[in-house]
Amino acid sequence: MSATAAVFELQQVRYRYQELTALDGIDLRIEQGSRNVLLGANGSGKSTLLRILDALYFPSSGSVRFHGRELTPKLFESDENAFDFRRRVGLVFQSPDVQLFNPTVFDEIAFGPLQLRWEREQILSRVNTVLDRFEIAHLRDRPPHRLSGGEKKRVAIASVLVLDPEVLLLDEPTAALDPRSESQIINLLASLGDGRRTVVIATHDLNLAVDIGDRCVLLERGRVAAEGDPREIVRDTELLGRVNLIHEHLHRHASGLVHSHPHRHPHEH
Amino acid sequence: MDERAHSRAGGDRKLMASRSARRASAFVEKSIHSLLETADYAARAERRAESRGLLQRLDPRSKLVGILLLIFAVVFSRALWPIALVFAAAVALALGSGIRLRAVAVSIWIPALLFTGAIALPSVFVVEHGGRSAAFLVSRSLTCATLSALLVFSTPWPALLKALRALRVPAIAVAMLGMTYRYLFSILDIARDMMESRRSRTVGALSGAEQRRIAAASAGVLLSRSVQLSREVHLAMLSRGYRGEAFTLEERRMRPRDWTSLALFAGFAALVTGFGR
Numbered sequence: 001m002s003a004t005a006a007v008f009e010l011q012q013v014r015y016r017y018q019e020l021t022a023l024d025g026i027d028l029r030i031e032q033g034s035r036n037v038l039l040g041a042n043g044s045g046k047s048t049l050l051r052i053l054d055a056l057y058f059p060s061s062g063s064v065r066f067h068g069r070e071l072t073p074k075l076f077e078s079d080e081n082a083f084d085f086r087r088r089v090g091l092v093f094q095s096p097d098v099q100l101f102n103p104t105v106f107d108e109i110a111f112g113p114l115q116l117r118w119e120r121e122q123i124l125s126r127v128n129t130v131l132d133r134f135e136i137a138h139l140r141d142r143p144p145h146r147l148s149g150g151e152k153k154r155v156a157i158a159s160v161l162v163l164d165p166e167v168l169l170l171d172e173p174t175a176a177l178d179p180r181s182e183s184q185i186i187n188l189l190a191s192l193g194d195g196r197r198t199v200v201i202a203t204h205d206l207n208l209a210v211d212i213g214d215r216c217v218l219l220e221r222g223r224v225a226a227e228g229d230p231r232e233i234v235r236d237t238e239l240l241g242r243v244n245l246i247h248e249h250l251h252r253h254a255s256g257l258v259h260s261h262p263h264r265h266p267h268e269h
Numbered sequence: 270m271d272e273r274a275h276s277r278a279g280g281d282r283k284l285m286a287s288r289s290a291r292r293a294s295a296f297v298e299k300s301i302h303s304l305l306e307t308a309d310y311a312a313r314a315e316r317r318a319e320s321r322g323l324l325q326r327l328d329p330r331s332k333l334v335g336i337l338l339l340i341f342a343v344v345f346s347r348a349l350w351p352i353a354l355v356f357a358a359a360v361a362l363a364l365g366s367g368i369r370l371r372a373v374a375v376s377i378w379i380p381a382l383l384f385t386g387a388i389a390l391p392s393v394f395v396v397e398h399g400g401r402s403a404a405f406l407v408s409r410s411l412t413c414a415t416l417s418a419l420l421v422f423s424t425p426w427p428a429l430l431k432a433l434r435a436l437r438v439p440a441i442a443v444a445m446l447g448m449t450y451r452y453l454f455s456i457l458d459i460a461r462d463m464m465e466s467r468r469s470r471t472v473g474a475l476s477g478a479e480q481r482r483i484a485a486a487s488a489g490v491l492l493s494r495s496v497q498l499s500r501e502v503h504l505a506m507l508s509r510g511y512r513g514e515a516f517t518l519e520e521r522r523m524r525p526r527d528w529t530s531l532a533l534f535a536g537f538a539a540l541v542t543g544f545g546r
Binding site: 051054056079082083086087090091093095097098099100101102103104106107110111112114115116120123124141143144145146159160163 | 312315319425426427428430447448450451452454455498501502504505506507508509510511512516517518520
């Protein structure tokens, strides 16, 4: 039994998009200071789960607790509760174009603090600190549509971290990035896991799971198929094949090893 | 036929087929061309607004208020020469700010002349002192349009929007304009991708009806994608604390030179108003 406090506790969480069941009875405990990777193929429910954790969606049935308090639409009717939660939990969306909706990088990073009614001087000081820390000060007056993919991602992460949330949720942080930008983002994410902040990353990138995570939750069609040490999970090729995370015959492991299994085709090649 | 000749003939056939497809899908080509042109125009305008000219160095609020004062002075002037003086000053400011007069002529002067000229021309022959009235109409519209162009050409659009807050335009309106501007580019990208994808799969001639069908289908898909995008953006806003109320932050402070330039604008506008009575 773990002595570490739970940040999130999910019990039998179900979520339906009209006719489609996205999450089907999820039980999950996310501990304080842990680095969790939600691994799964497209359509496995990773993004929906992140949105549930960020209280953007509420479960069709089941419960989600944040530090023991159940997240419900009623709780978020109060500005005080909403601001407290938004200050403590931040979500980086998969597409930076969704996340970067302000006219300039400066406005983007200042958006969260402005909404939470911080003082002007505090906002200016914090935004400038974050711009320097993420090495994006030279982009401050640039409109987001003129940034490269890697720059957009860094700005998107900075726009969430400006609030210094205790929980950081990231949806496919390395998707559609070139290798250089990808490694910059992985280094950045690795530096965030200082034990103080809880990180939850949704991805189908096995390398990222091993590089960043200390716990892995494997999702399959809205259910938890397995959970445990990421290194052990990526070694289980049968399981990964079953949940469509690796090719049946050929796949590369985080260690760089490429496996090729015997196989048959209806045609020759 | 030897292998090289065969290959050349094959290449020629491919080229002809490609040309034919290109001619046939002129509608798609034109759409892509105009989308690229729009994005290119916006990029050029942004670069020009960010360059280090006379007006570009000024705070957007001082420019916005100063130019509005001059526009009011021109509108209320009852003499032609003060208007001409403001026009000359506007041309001098454009030159000092690295704004090419050709760009102003093409995008502002010619359309303004054609539009107001068409309205004013009949009055020259029909009304007493019609020539003078026409001169007022044309000179005022040309000068005001030139002043507005100076503001737009020398100020990045996000900075211009923020400057509107100095005129007490509500924050929510400024935020909406800002987001509209920002997402125009995303939607342009989506539209270009759609058209390029269509081009890569279009072979042979397209009839008029087929072109109209593609245009309608593309518009529908684009609308649906924009609605989806807007939903996602709203979630991203909620996630960062948005509660239905918008706030903006003006991080720049007016410097002495901004106050000086505002005073110069105001003084010049007062002189024009005085002489124009």
